[in-house]
Amino acid sequence: MDKLGKILIIDDNEDVLFALNLLLEPYAEKIKVTTQPERIEHFINTFNPDILLLDMNFSKDASSGQEGFYWLEKILKIDPEAIVIFMTAYSDTVNAVKAIKCGATDYVSKPWQKERLLGTLSSAMKLKKSRTEITVLKQQVASLTDSDRKSTTEIIGSSDAMQDIFETIQKLSETDTNILILGENGTGKDLIAKAIYRNSLRKNAVFIEIDMGSIPENLFESELFGYEKGAFTDARKEKSGRMEIATGGTLFLDEIGNLSLAMQAKLLTAIEKKKISKLGSTRDIDIDVRLICATNTDLYAMVEEGHFRQDLLYRLNTIEIHLPPLRDRGNDIILLAKHFLEKYSRKYKKQISGLGRDAQKKLMQYAWPGNVRELQHAIERAVILSDNRQILHAENFMLKPPHTERKIENDNLNLGQIEKNTIEKALKRSNGNISRAAQLLGITRYSLYRKLEKDNDTTQL
Numbered sequence: 495m496d497k498l499g500k501i502l503i504i505d506d507n508e509d510v511l512f513a514l515n516l517l518l519e520p521y522a523e524k525i526k527v528t529t530q531p532e533r534i535e536h537f538i539n540t541f542n543p544d545i546l547l548l549d550m551n552f553s554k555d556a557s558s559g560q561e562g563f564y565w566l567e568k569i570l571k572i573d574p575e576a577i578v579i580f581m582t583a584y585s586d587t588v589n590a591v592k593a594i595k596c597g598a599t600d601y602v603s604k605p606w607q608k609e610r611l612l613g614t615l616s617s618a619m620k621l622k623k624s625r626t627e628i629t630v631l632k633q634q635v636a637s638l639t640d641s642d643r644k645s646t647t648e649i650i651g652s653s654d655a656m657q658d659i660f661e662t663i664q665k666l667s668e669t670d671t672n673i674l675i676l677g678e679n680g681t682g683k684d685l686i687a688k689a690i691y692r693n694s695l696r697k698n699a700v701f702i703e704i705d706m707g708s709i710p711e712n713l714f715e716s717e718l719f720g721y722e723k724g725a726f727t728d729a730r731k732e733k734s735g736r737m738e739i740a741t742g743g744t745l746f747l748d749e750i751g752n753l754s755l756a757m758q759a760k761l762l763t764a765i766e767k768k769k770i771s772k773l774g775s776t777r778d779i780d781i782d783v784r785l786i787c788a789t790n791t792d793l794y795a796m797v798e799e800g801h802f803r804q805d806l807l808y809r810l811n812t813i814e815i816h817l818p819p820l821r822d823r824g825n826d827i828i829l830l831a832k833h834f835l836e837k838y839s840r841k842y843k844k845q846i847s848g849l850g851r852d853a854q855k856k857l858m859q860y861a862w863p864g865n866v867r868e869l870q871h872a873i874e875r876a877v878i879l880s881d882n883r884q885i886l887h888a889e890n891f892m893l894k895p896p897h898t899e900r901k902i903e904n905d906n907l908n909l910g911q912i913e914k915n916t917i918e919k920a921l922k923r924s925n926g927n928i929s930r931a932a933q934l935l936g937i938t939r940y941s942l943y944r945k946l947e948k949d950n951d952t953t954q955l
């Protein structure tokens with residue numbers, strides 16, 4: 495028999511509570527008992543029972559069962575999905591049937607027969623599990639329709655480097671290995687992750703995405719693993735984590751370099767054991783996810799500096815895909831530019847048919863620090879600002895001048911300036927990734943934000 499989960503027993507008779515506790519202890523994950531039905535809400539919030547065994551009468555000499563109905567209604571108001579089993583007097587079938595009509599899952603008669611009681615509880619536990627599965631499935635369906643809505647963007651690239659990547663995606667289509675995508679900002683990591691998913695064995699299952707760069711660090715754990723009701727002050731309802739929702743499908747962890755060491759340890763355990771437990775719960779949930787991770791930070795350097803676990807890296811990078819920066823993709827720059835030109839001419843209803851030679855030369859010579867995303871924006875801007883002319887020329891593209899690093903003078907002893915220069919260096923080395931830059935500087939993300947804000951204020955004065 496499967497474990498019965500967490501059971502809350504409510505009965506005014508202490509002997510009944512004692513006997514039931516003794517009988518069910520070997521089968522249940524945990525049992526709590528109370529003689530006071532007023533405490534049910536407290537137990538629901540703090541203990542989160544899977545099954546509630548509820549007596550029908552509490553006051554002395556009461557036998558109508560009305561109290562039981564009153565508490566049943568209260569319970570279902572707090573949690574409409576609660577599994578409540580009524581305990582009725584042996585001959586009281588009328589109230590038993592009425593209880594089921596009012597939302598109780600089942601009833602057991604007192605005195606109970608051990609086998610019958612265990613059978614009822616076991617079916618109730620199965621119902622509880624399938625209700626939980628339905629909640630997860632509902633969330634999966636929501637995210638499936640969501641990923642369907644994400645239109646499939648065509649990936650442009652005929653450079654050798656991009657052709658190699660397309661070939662790798664094809665080769666990967668029959669495997670289920672974890673994949674790590676590395677590349678600068680805006681090189682198309684997100685696009686490649688979705689292409690891998692669409693070509694994978696799991697293409698008909700969910701694709702769940704988490705951007706670790708945009709989630710506050712203290713929410714990583716609850717996002718990934720979910721939480722039980724009452725696990726923390728705001729946890730009013732139980733919530734499934736993204737790993738549970740992604741089960742059967744693919745989980746895309748973007749900006750994986752932002753994970754704290756503590757979270758890295760938890761993720762590693764989850765990957766190794768293929769199990770997670772929600773915050774505030776001790777119960778294991780089986781997970782089966784294909785992981786695709788991406789980052790623009792140098793994870794190997796992070797490993798050397800002790801900021802990223804090597805064992806986790808080896809779990810994530812069974813296959814590594816390196817997306818080259820746009821400046822190294824040769825003629826792809828022009829292919830992409832023409833692709834975006836067509837897209838935005840259509841969008842803004844402009845009659846623009848091409849790029850002049852001078853424009854092409856300018857685009858080819860530029861370094862594209864923001865890669866494809868920057869090119870896309872440059873073309874969009876040029877199309878919006880153009881006068882419906884046939885050909886775009888060099889002057890239509892206002893590209894940023896190459897970034898010149900301010901030299902730190904060796905004899906500059908101004909502490910404020912030295913700090914500013916060091917922050918700039920850290921941000922540059924981490925490609926603008928705040929968490930990573932903060933790690934390099936040995937301060938928290940919050941302190942770095944404070945310092946950046948302070949710098950901004952002083953610059954604006």
Ligand SMILES: Nc1ncnc2c1ncn2[C@@H]1O[C@H](COP(=O)(O)OP(=O)(O)OP(=O)(O)O)[C@@H](O)[C@H]1O
Nearest residue numbers: 647648649650678679680681682683684685866867
């Ligand atoms: N090869 C490509 N063909 C067509 N569009 C592309 C290509 N590569 C990137 N893009 C487009 O460029 C934009 C940036 O791509 P994407 O978000 O995938 O980059 P990223 O590497 O994940 O960025 P970040 O590092 O900021 O997370 C998107 O609009 C994407 O559709």
